[in-house]
Amino acid sequence: MNKSSSHPAALPFLFLSEMWERFGFYLILGIFQLYLTDTAKGGWGMDRATAADIFGTFIAFVYLTPFLGGLxxxxxxxxxxxxxxxxxxxxIGYIGLSVHNLTVFYLSLGLICVGNGFFKPNISTLLGNVYNDDKYRSRKDTGYNIFYMGINIGAFICNFFAAFLRNTxxxxxxxxxxxxxxxxGVLIFVIGMKHYRHADVRKPVQEGDMPLSRIFSVVFLPAIVVGLGAWFIPGNIFGSDSTDAFIxxxxxxxxxxxxxxxKADAKDRKPIAALLSIFAVSIVFWAVFKQNGTALTTWAQYYTxxxxxxxxxxxxxxxxxxxxxxNKPDSVTAYDSEFRVIRDAAGKPVKVWDKVPYFKNVAPEKMPxxxxxxxxxxxxxxxxxNPFFVITLTPLIVWFxxxxRKRKREPSTPSKIAWGLLVSAASTLLMVGAVYACSNGAIKASPWWLIxxxxxxxxxxxxxSPMGLSLVSKLSPARxxxxxxxxxxxxxxxxxxxxxILATLWDTYDNKANYYLVNCLLLGGAxxxxxxxxxxxxxxxxxYVK
Structure with a gap:
């Protein structure tokens, strides 16, 4: 470690590794729904509800596998x-998506999910471990903020690469x-190994810990069996086979x-209970935040x-x-007033003479x-x-x-998370304003609403988000x-x-303001x-945190 620095020398290598991982992951998320619904340039031509269901299932499993990878x-x-x-x-999974074959497509998504399970929780844990030195311990929250800012550089630049490459x-x-x-990202991680090898310490299994073989037999085997059973049962309980299987x-x-x-002893029970409570409440934040790849992408595509x-x-x-x-009659996929793809009895997109969908709700004075x-x-x-704001706002929040902290008035990490939920609820009210400003999609909304x-x-x-990672690192029993x-x-x-699931309901709301008000109530309640x-x-x- 660099003794002259206020942060460990491992920090830049870890966030550069994660930055390139986020580059790939958010590049995929940025174009995922567009690719699934595209009918003109080699996409899959799916309807928006199906695309939203696949998107939700994919990112759900991406973040489910870290449980196994961490274990x-x-x-x-x-x-x-x-x-x-x-x-x-x-x-390998990202590159596999370039093959336009449905079997390869789903296998590639599976590789991404499994790979993320091994990558994501462990690089965050490794970062926390290098801050366990007494010299750096007090700066762990700041370290996670800097890490979070660094990795979002990848999320910011990736969409420019995606646009350039898919256009050309x-x-x-x-x-x-x-x-x-x-x-x-993997190459950078390997190069920086000397800075965090000392922090890569496996925790000894203690008396009472469930053996790994037993965890597989009593947790993962039942999960697989129950999930498959839910997939194949007739009908749908929660809207689709994939949703039933996942839940x-x-x-x-x-x-x-x-x-x-x-089963925790008295020493470990309180911090585990606190973490599980935070986990439960944070579910609502991600349910709204991750609509950036579905409902907010739809808003950007057709309503902005x-x-x-x-x-x-x-x-x-x-x-x-x-x-x-x-702006001319052209052979394009027809969309109704809610921009849903029109299909024939066989499920194929219908080609008709119609105007380009973008012009469906352009203000008359702006129509070419x-x-x-x-x-x-x-x-x-x-x-x-979003990543642009992460990069630009992180220094301000770290300074704040x-x-x-200098005035001994810094909120605790749980308090920061509580305020984060409240601020997030306010963001949905801006979209309610956007709906009313554009007369519920009758005309295009200004991009400033979405921004x-x-x-x-x-x-x-x-x-x-970075506070959640920091809290886990601080409160978790070491092993x-x-x-x-x-x-x-x-x-x-x-x-x-x-x-x-929420995004699949988009087309069921005639007044889109009500859709965003539901999101506001969810976040406000959390x-x-x-x-x-x-x-x-x-x-x-x-x-428990000293």
Whole structure:
């Protein structure tokens, strides 16, 4: 470690590794729904509800597998090996998505899910471990904030690569770029090994810990059996086979975490109870936040004015960050007033003579003359707004909390999470305003509404997400740190699946303001719950975190 620095020398290597992992992952998320619903340029031509269900299931399993990856790292592989294995699997999976074959597509998603399970919880745990030195311990929250800012650089730049590559080459090139980014992340991690090898220490199994073989037999085997059973039962309980399978498969895993609490000794019971409470409340945040790849992408694609100002049209065109649409009768996929794809009896998209869907709700004064073209920002570029705000706002938030720390008024980590939920609830009200400003989609909304929504929810995210990682690192019993990190990602997983379920309901709301009000009530309710628990949580935090 660099003794002259206020942060460990491991920090830049870890966040650069995670930055390139996020580059690949968020590149995929930015174009995922667009690729699944595309009918003109080699996509899968799915309807939006099906695409949202697949999206929700994918990101749910992406964040479910860290439970397994954290457990194997804790007990068998260690953190570094797990991170390298996970990165390689994800890189192969990203590149596999470039093959336009449905079997290869689902196998590639499976590789990404498994790879993320090995990578994600263990790099976060390793970061926490390098801050366990007395010199750095007090800066752990700040370290996670810096880590979070660094990795979001990858999430910010990836959408520009995606837009350029799919405009100039095609969807496959964008997926290959995601894989190359992942392999770069693995390479950087290997180069920096000397700075965190000392922190890669497996925790000894203590008396009373469930053996790994038993965990597989009483947790994962039942999860697989129950999940498959729910998939194949006639009809749907929660809306789709994939949703039924996921929810039922989670039940044995949830029981396992409850059993950790029940069987814990007096010393460990309080911190485990506090963490499980935080996990439960955070589910709601992820259920709303992860709609950036579904409902908010739909809003950007069809309800937002994406026309490029004349002053920057030329450079944007040169960078191939735009798509051109022409106002003339053309053979395109027909959309009804809610932009749902029209299909024939066989389920294939119907081709009719109609105007380009983008022009369905353009204000009359902005409609180009027939035969004229306009240039639009690619939809996925709006996905870079959130990471842009993470990068720009993180230094301000770090400074703000540092200033409060000097005055001995810094909120506790649980308090930061509570305020994060409340701020996130406020972001949904901006989208309610956007709905009314554009007369419920009768005309295009200004992009500033969406930008504002992302800005506000990013503040909530910075109060909640890195603080959640920090809290797990601080409160977890030493031998269970990576496993509890997997629990944090399990909560994220369940929230992600709920985000997909919520997004499938988009077309059922005639007034889109009501859709966002439901999200507001969910976040507001979660904030109220954690504020009610705050005295109890802060008591445990003061007792166990020195």
């Amino acid at each position: 194997i790292a804790d007990r068998k592989l260690g953190y570094s090996k797990s991170i390298i294995i996970g990165g390689i699997l994800m890189g 080459v095609g969807w496959g090139a964008a997926f290959i770029a995601a894989g190359v980014g992942m392999f770069l 039922f498969a989670c039940i044995p895993i949830l029981f396992f975490f409850v059993s950790l609490l029940v 004015d994406r026309e490029i100002p004349a002053a920057i049209e030329a450079p944007a065109q040169k960078l191939y960050l735009v798509e051109t649409v022409t 003359e027939e035969g004229k073209s306009i240039s639009l920002f690619n939809t996925e570029l709006f996905q870079s707004i 909390f540092g200033m409060l 504002g929504c992302y800005g506000v929810i990013t503040v909530g995210e910075l109060f909640l 269970l740190t990576s496993l509890m990190m997997g629990g944090w990602f399990l909560a994220t997983s369940i929230g992600n699946k709920l985000s997909g 904030a109220a719950v954690i504020f009610l628990m705050l005295k109890w949580l802060n008591g445990i935090f003061r007792e």
